[in-house]
Amino acid sequence: MKLIGSYTSPFVRKISVIMLEKGITFEFINASPWTDDSPVPQHNPLGKIPALVTPDGTWYESHIIANFLEQMDIAPALIPRDKLAALKVLQLQALADGIGDAAVILVRESMRPAEKQLEEQLIRQREKILRGLDVLEAAAAKGEVLNSDTLNVADIATACLIGFLNFRRVVPGWCVNRPALVKLTEKMFARESFARTTPPSP
Numbered sequence: 001m002k003l004i005g006s007y008t009s010p011f012v013r014k015i016s017v018i019m020l021e022k023g024i025t026f027e028f029i030n031a032s033p034w035t036d037d038s039p040v041p042q043h044n045p046l047g048k049i050p051a052l053v054t055p056d057g058t059w060y061e062s063h064i065i066a067n068f069l070e071q072m073d074i075a076p077a078l079i080p081r082d083k084l085a086a087l088k089v090l091q092l093q094a095l096a097d098g099i100g101d102a103a104v105i106l107v108r109e110s111m112r113p114a115e116k117q118l119e120e121q122l123i124r125q126r127e128k129i130l131r132g133l134d135v136l137e138a139a140a141a142k143g144e145v146l147n148s149d150t151l152n153v154a155d156i157a158t159a160c161l162i163g164f165l166n167f168r169r170v171v172p173g174w175c176v177n178r179p180a181l182v183k184l185t186e187k188m189f190a191r192e193s194f195a196r197t198t199p200p201s202p
């Protein structure tokens with residue numbers, strides 16, 4: 001299988017971590033989605049990474065790729081078998097990914113010349129991030145779906161998101177008053193799959 005992506009994307013990291021946790025071997029194809037000659041649109045019409053090229057077809061959108069990998073039935077299971085329990089995990093994965101979307105928009109907007117940046121856009125995305133982090137904090141403190149005894153895709157998506165916030169210095173004070181998220185990410189960053197997918201220094 002070939003994973004098309006970059007070493008800095010939280011969505012790509014999520015898929016790399018899932019494959020490392022499951023012991024699935026894959027080839028990493030380093031490709032930026034942002035260049036004019038990017039190969040990414042050949043694999044994903046939306047022009048986004050990650051995309052996973054497999055004998056069963058090419059998959060895109062990281063939650064779909066995670067589902068594809070899960071249906072290979074390779075331990076450890078990262079999505080519960082029970083349908084309602086699975087939805088709860090997938091909802092939190094979607095929340096972590098959605099915060100990631102807002103963070104990517106914020107980073108891209110901040111890269112534009114100062115006079116072209118839309119203040120309203122920056123504020124709106126920052127609010128999404130902060131609201132989302134509060135919900136993840138509450139879930140991590142509860143420890144039932146996120147931060148439970150059983151690793152799942154929501155734990156992985158959340159830690160990849162926090163890794164991205166740290167890496168891009170988005171909302172640098174995110175950890176203030178969010179002790180459960182700090183604990184969860186410390187626990188996750190200690191795993192070999194996370195150590196092996198640490199983004200390169202900017």
Ligand SMILES: N[C@@H](CCC(=O)N[C@@H](CS)C(=O)NCC(=O)O)C(=O)O
Pocket residue numbers: 008009010011033034046047048049050060061062063097101104
């Ligand atoms: N919902 C998508 C988000 C993927 C995404 O936004 N990836 C960014 C890189 S971190 C990208 O490729 N952006 C290019 C673009 O939006 O054109 C997923 O979960 O795979």
